[in-house]
Amino acid sequence: FPYVLPYTNITYNDIENFYTNILVNKKRDTPIIQTSFANNITFENIPYIFQQGMWHPLGITSIQRTAILVPLQNREYNAKTFLFNMHAFARRQQLTYTIILIEQASPLGHRFNKGRLYNTAINYLEKQSLNITCLVLHDADLIPEDDGNFYTCETKYPKHTTSRVRELNNKRGYIRYYEFLIGGVLLLTFDMYKTLNGFSNLYWGWGGEDDDLALRLIQQRMCIVRPIYELAIYTGLPHPRGPRNNARFGLLTWSTLRFHTDGYAQIESLTRIIDIHQTLTVTYLKLDVNPDK
Ligand code: BGN
DSSP, X not given: OOOOOTTSSOOHHHHHXXXXXXXXXXXXXXXXXXXXXXXXXXXXXXXXXXXXXXXXXXXXXXXXXXXXXXXXXXXXXXXXXXXXXXXXXXXXXXXXXXXXXXXXEESTTOOOOHHHHXXXXXXXXHHSSSOOOEEEEEOTTEEEOOTTSOOOOOSSSOEEOOXXXXXXXXXXXXEEOOTTOOOSEEEEOHHHHHHTTSSOSXXXXXXXXXXXXXXXXXXXXXXXXXXXXXXXXXXXXXXXXXXXXXXXXXXXXXXXXXXXXXXXXXXXXXXXXXXEEEOSSOEEEEEEOOTTO
């Protein structure tokens, strides 16, 4: 991480600790904290039933109830591939799960605000009686490649699973992102989400909102759990790039000062759900993100 934030309570030491916590040793490309699961498992033909808004494996009681949340804007072509793969993946892992697409529908063509989409959908979910215990914040263009990458939450800390991404339209193979990254796919509980006051509502366009959340983690003295490096692999689906957020560097600088006043606790006064639509494979939430506020 390139710099330390002025006028905040985050020091070099904190950032150093963040790294020490996630790494078994500091050599790059070595496994990070191991989560508790076996190696590749593939279950074929698992019978599932759809009941009270969730998919359940027949005859099995899952310990966790998982909601996979996917923010979207004009990405139907990725969403179809995503759903097709994600249902199969969740079933092979015998999860009790639901998939929620959160579409930024209004105002039309306005820059994407992923933070507002997540905050709104999670606020909506909290009021439902689905008893969700694990939130999976998932980019629509990422497909997990290994069944050993379990979509189950850890008890104490968020889990980040996108250590390596192989983009379909280039030949560079798997790209290892920076240690500080928590964007892509992040699994956490409602309690963890509330401790962080969710995402900032102020990031419009591509980039930075995930780094802002990482700063909130450090501020709360939390760390990140990752699956072993071999399992944390994804295919990145091709798509055109949306406009970047040029304000992101400035926003990140002051991020930790806005912690209490900008996030999940403030979302109800900002956005509006304009449509809720349930099909067998997905729950659609259409949102007005309301850039005027
Ligand atoms: C980073 C972006 C993240 C994005 C990753 C991976 C920024 C802020 C710069 C200080 N962060 O560069 O938002 O998830 O790339 O693509 O742009």
